[in-house]
Amino acid sequence: MTRKITFSQAVNEAIDILMERDKKVILIGEDVAGGATVDHLQDEEAWGGVFGVTKGLGNKYGRKRVIDMPIAEAGYMGAAVAAAVTGLRPISELMFNDFIGSCLDEVLNQGAKMRYMFGGKAKVPLTIRTNHGAGASAAAQHSQSLYGMFTAIPGLKVVVPSTPYDAKGLLISAIEDDDIVVFFEDKTLYSMKGDVPEGYYKIPLGKADVKRKGEDLTIVAIGKMVHTALKAAEELASKGIQTEVIDPRSLSPLDEEPILQSVEKTGRLIIVDEANPRCSVAADISALVADKGFDSLDAPIKMITAPHSPVPFAANLEKLYIPSSDQVIKAALELVNNLTLMR
């Protein structure tokens, strides 16, 4: 049965279902339960994660499977890698994706390369759950969107869901996958509600989803930007421009075909990505279409991204930092007018 639940509950359900099914699935991280060994709590969890996303799992599965870690990301992220290689199927939470600075070696040089370096003998069924995104006044060290960094690393799979439905189905696939999957949750989407089926279902990794169909313009948008793109598409429709919105959902592997096919149909492409623009996923998709879909293009490819700056604290600046539907509409109109002139 489908009902409306939040993004956060969808993530929680995915973990719950797999912890129930498979004893090898464990959850580790900083305060994933919280309050370990506090006498008066008598093993009851304190937090269930800093955003409460994993609430209830510590109480249900106990502290031997929901393990609070010291604030030592290198130590426990490396441990998660080896726990995966030696037989568990861990979910390791990196509280904010910004903290990758403290444990990049464990992901980049250990986990991501193990299977290859060991001639295919190693299997690393690890899911790294982490949150990203600006818009919560969390400033420069708690607001970045760093999925591009991970997408650049061979051996990692990268997932950025935009809806509760996608989050649950993709996380189930991620946890059951035999490679490291870095799973990005936008902190400003946690309270968003959407239709989510009860029970177990999977959305395959590496499959894009067309979130809106259209003939005039293609927008590829990542994570929360899917909603920005959909809002813009609505507005553009009232001006007679039919926009196709594609949500890649997985950045690695990237489902190239739907993007190329859509551009073949529309001749125009905008990529909306909240990350910084240099060496980004937006730039990567742009290069892909320039390389494999050049003949389809009737206008230049446009990237709507954050500026090349850290995320600011002041609310007015932070609002300017995040790509807006107005920016998307402006770019869309330019592209369409361009085409009209050319014709």
Added chain:
Amino acid sequence: MNKEKAYWIYTKMHEIRKFEDQVHKIFLTGAIPGFVHLYAGEEAIAVGVCAHLNEKDYITSTHRGHGHCIAKGCDLNGMMAEIFGKETGLCKGKGGSMHIADLDVGMLGANGIVGGGFPLAVGAGLTAYVEGTNGVTVCFSGDGANNHGTFHEGINIAAALNLPVVFVVENNGFGEATPFEYATSAKSIVDRAQAYNIPGVKVDGKDVVAVYEAAQKAVERARNGEGPTLIEAVTYRNYGHFEGDSQTYKSETDKQKWPVEEDCIDRFREFALENGLLTQEKAEAIETSVEAAVQEAVEFAENSSQPSAETLTEDVYADYQ
């Protein structure tokens, strides 16, 4: 220690020494590509520790990993082929000297990153803890790694969660070309155990019997659920940090003292002969068979093919290329 154990120890120490001496010689001819970091001189540590491990136990290792591999039971032919970059190597030629691994014998890989092994050892310990096996993981490291953040994070997590991990630091006096005394603020690495509230034992790393005894206690503690131990084994490497290292930082006195007067294999041979654990004949028989096994490994590597071009993009992911 019984005779059987003594034979095993003498065999493994010899295997490591002969293997490394061969790699040293062949490297000079140019037949081995890349970087190699030889373990010769430190045999007593890997062998004395691994003598207490079974196939289900794990070890993590370092740049200087050949000795750990051999002591944990990696196949000599597969190792040599890996170092040559051949398809018959333990990692199909795609890891090389710094990444030799064999999960089937519990060898979680040499490691190209100083300090890379600590968190990994904690993870293998975590698996044993969650699954309730009585498996033990040994984390080998060098003195160069004891100033790395992962040393401290790893030992702290293992101690805080009471995980079955034994940390063995091989203090060979130099982290690359920098003396231990210069780089480390502590007088002794083992002093750092106190900060993590775990036992710390400093042993003569040239004395395999001392290492064997210290490791026995540490491995037993871990197996019985009593948590981690830190062992510092003082040693010296016979060769440089890497092959091709001019070793100008080594003193003439040390170069005479450690590899010659304090050689760990000579010392064990003498001890074993004196204590009736080994006879002259048995010792010679072991030496001969090891010599043959290492020679066979070299021929196996030389006669193996390079990996085929299509393997370039194989094994990046488990389910697609």
